[in-house]
Amino acid sequence: MASQHPPKRRKLSNEAFPKLRDAEVQKLRELPVWEARQAVLEGICSNQVYVIVGETGSGKTTQIPKFLHQSRFKKDKIICTQPRRVAAIANATRVAKEMGCKLGGLVGYAVRFDDASTPETKIRYVTDGLLLREAVADPLLQQYKVIIVDEAHERTLDTDALLGLLKRMQRVRKDDFHIVLMSATLDAGKYASFFPGAKVGLVQGRQHTVQVMYTKQAQESYLDAALTTVLQIHAREPVGDILAFLTGQEEIDALCNLVRSRGLHTKGADGQEKLHPVAIYAALPAEQQAQVFETAPLGTRKVIFATNIAETALTIPGLRYVVDTGVVKQRSYQSRAGVDLLAVVPISKAQARQRSGRAGREAPGKTFRLYTEAEFEKLEATTTPEILRVNLASAVLQLKALGIPDVRAFDFVDPPPLPALMARLPVDPRYAKILLAAAGSGCAEDAAAIVAMASVEQVFISGRTEQQRQASMQARQRFRRPQGDHITALAVLRAFLATGKGKRGEWCAQNCISGRAMQRCHRIFDQLCGLLQAMKLPLERLGDNQDPEPLQRALTCGLFLHAARRQPDGTYKVIGTGQEVSIHPSSVLSGSKPDCIVFNELVFTRRNYARTMCSIQIPWLTELVPSYFTKHIAR
Numbered sequence: 001m002a003s004q005h006p007p008k009r010r011k012l013s014n015e016a017f018p019k020l021r022d023a024e025v026q027k028l029r030e031l032p033v034w035e036a037r038q039a040v041l042e043g044i045c046s047n048q049v050y051v052i053v054g055e056t057g058s059g060k061t062t063q064i065p066k067f068l069h070q071s072r073f074k075k076d077k078i079i080c081t082q083p084r085r086v087a088a089i090a091n092a093t094r095v096a097k098e099m100g101c102k103l104g105g106l107v108g109y110a111v112r113f114d115d116a117s118t119p120e121t122k123i124r125y126v127t128d129g130l131l132l133r134e135a136v137a138d139p140l141l142q143q144y145k146v147i148i149v150d151e152a153h154e155r156t157l158d159t160d161a162l163l164g165l166l167k168r169m170q171r172v173r174k175d176d177f178h179i180v181l182m183s184a185t186l187d188a189g190k191y192a193s194f195f196p197g198a199k200v201g202l203v204q205g206r207q208h209t210v211q212v213m214y215t216k217q218a219q220e221s222y223l224d225a226a227l228t229t230v231l232q233i234h235a236r237e238p239v240g241d242i243l244a245f246l247t248g249q250e251e252i253d254a255l256c257n258l259v260r261s262r263g264l265h266t267k268g269a270d271g272q273e274k275l276h277p278v279a280i281y282a283a284l285p286a287e288q289q290a291q292v293f294e295t296a297p298l299g300t301r302k303v304i305f306a307t308n309i310a311e312t313a314l315t316i317p318g319l320r321y322v323v324d325t326g327v328v329k330q331r332s333y334q335s336r337a338g339v340d341l342l343a344v345v346p347i348s349k350a351q352a353r354q355r356s357g358r359a360g361r362e363a364p365g366k367t368f369r370l371y372t373e374a375e376f377e378k379l380e381a382t383t384t385p386e387i388l389r390v391n392l393a394s395a396v397l398q399l400k401a402l403g404i405p406d407v408r409a410f411d412f413v414d415p416p417p418l419p420a421l422m423a424r425l426p427v428d429p430r431y432a433k434i435l436l437a438a439a440g441s442g443c444a445e446d447a448a449a450i451v452a453m454a455s456v457e458q459v460f461i462s463g464r465t466e467q468q469r470q471a472s473m474q475a476r477q478r479f480r481r482p483q484g485d486h487i488t489a490l491a492v493l494r495a496f497l498a499t500g501k502g503k504r505g506e507w508c509a510q511n512c513i514s515g516r517a518m519q520r521c522h523r524i525f526d527q528l529c530g531l532l533q534a535m536k537l538p539l540e541r542l543g544d545n546q547d548p549e550p551l552q553r554a555l556t557c558g559l560f561l562h563a564a565r566r567q568p569d570g571t572y573k574v575i576g577t578g579q580e581v582s583i584h585p586s587s588v589l590s591g592s593k594p595d596c597i598v599f600n601e602l603v604f605t606r607r608n609y610a611r612t613m614c615s616i617q618i619p620w621l622t623e624l625v626p627s628y629f630t631k632h633i634a635r
């Protein structure tokens with residue numbers, strides 16, 4: 001079973017929020033969910049599983065837990081999941097304010113490494129990942145009378161695992177308890193048929209309109225179009241902040257810097273002088289993410305550049321305009337090529353609606369979709385659940401790491417193809433090959449560390465200010481190993497594990513490393529070591545100062561389809577296919593450009609980038625995989 005890492009209990013302030021003014025209370029009562037209050041309460045109380053579909057901004061997240069607390073469930077604990085930590089924190093803060101109590105008193109939240117709840121907390125907002133881990137330790141979640149899975153449409157691995165556990169709980173728990181699923185964009189029927197006896201309730205209406213605009217023609221560059229649209233909004237539209245959806249950290253930092261450094265001072269409508277850019281993406285620390293909620297400096301208009309992290313569940317006060325590029329960066333597995341691709345893909349209609357839903361929450365708003373209406377009509381209705389999209393082997397590994405021992409017997413809303421779950425080593429075949437080759441040369445434990453590190457995203461946090469970026473670069477430099485990213489990743493995990501348990505949080509902060517990513521990696525590492533031992537393979541590691549060549553060779557055995565040679569112009573060609581690739585700028589090898597590399601994955605952005613790589617020697621290819629390379633190298 002996965003080891004538990006209870007979140008650090010935060011020092012709570014004794015200050016309660018001041019009670020809302022009458023006018024604010026009146027505003028809350030105008031939310032559509034207030035009119036449906038009685039029906040919602042009856043629906044939840046008279047059904048064990050109740051699915052609520054209601055427009056974005058209708059008041060589901062902030063009001064329904066409160067209604068429950070103020071009616072039959074005063075003495076009971078109500079838990080409400082959010083897809084991301086920023087949403088759990090923001091919604092708990094808002095509800096505590098509405099109820100005039102202190103955060104961590106009656107209303108609290110808990111996300112990994114940050115617990116602002118106490119035994120008195122009756123309404124607790126958490127990430128679905130955190131509740132999942134609680135469910136692993138206490139499969140019946142006995143302490144909660146009402147369990148609300150909010151934004152159930154998101155369908156991450158965590159949500160799907162949680163839904164499966166809740167269904168199991170529904171069969172076993174005999175007391176009076178209730179499961180509620182909520183979303184604005186949910187295929188309600190699907191969930192109602194997944195949970196026996198579930199009923200569906202609708203919350204009609206929305207408080208403020210959101211005018212949706214499309215472009216007349218398809219746009220060549222969504223980045224250029226996003227910047228132009230932001231500037232046009234600033235120049236033409238009345239007061240109100242802007243939220244623009246991009247696909248990743250690089251784009252977001254680039255546009256923030258552009259707006260900041262070029263001093264885009266075009267005098268805006270209503271006399272606002274400057275745009276005040278703010279970034280939000282998953283790799284930013286929580287305090288920096290929270291800056292999106294801060295009021296912009298006087299006389300400026302805030303423009304938030306965000307990934308899909310800001311797509312659901314958030315109310316950002318002051319926001320009136322949404323710029324939707326229509327794209328998202330998504331991981332998907334290309335089974336024919338055997339590679340995981342991180343690619344920019346079109347969003348679904350449900351995502352487009354969620355994005356629009358970030359405007360029109362306190363007043364009417366506008367959404368500028370940077371695609372045509374015909375393009376919108378062609379989008380998929382909903383996003384494919386992560387479990388059907390990603391490399392199944394690594395998904396199984398992650399589920400096992402979350403403490404679900406028999407993934408084959410598990411009940412999923414959308415079951416993944418079963419035959420693919422049969423392998424003894426539930427990792428991508430390439431990684432299985434690396435592990436087996438490493439076991440044969442005394443370094444299986446190191447290979448397990450490398451595979452675990454490859455299963456998590458964004459270990460290094462780059463930060464927003466120049467100073468933070470410098471600190472992050474220096475930290476990377478400290479761990480850098482000349483053989484490449486895998487061996488560097490191994491050095492990071494070794495250093496993390498060598499740090500005492502109580503000091504790991506501090507160590508991560510000092511080294512600009514995501515504690516969350518490292519904890520996840522640690523659990524996967526433990527799982528892999530357990531599996532290797534169960535297969536009676538020797539769990540050995542190289543000495544700290546030993547040449548990592550055995551590992552480089554093991555990596556060659558597993559990643560040989562992704563072996564690439566340097567060309568005279570400094571780009572690389574994949575030996576087997578002739579495909580041209582460049583070294584991703586994030587790689588530790590981007591400066592040194594060795595003769596030959598093997599790499600984990602391809603990332604398609606503006607070029608084909610190889611990511612996560614290791615330098616190797618060309619003769620190893622024919623030595624280790626003769627059947628494949630004798631032909632290709634001779635060619």
Ligand SMILES: Nc1ncnc2c1ncn2[C@@H]1O[C@H](COP(=O)(O)OP(=O)(O)OP(=O)(O)O)[C@@H](O)[C@H]1O
Pocket residue numbers: 031054055056057058059060061062063094183184312313314315317357360361362
């Ligand atoms: N932090 C906040 N500041 C100001 N108003 C807020 C805040 N949070 C919520 N509100 C108000 O409460 C409304 C309801 O928000 P809530 O998150 O409960 O809606 P929802 O139905 O869950 O939306 P979604 O489906 O988009 O998550 C918002 O539209 C806004 O008017």
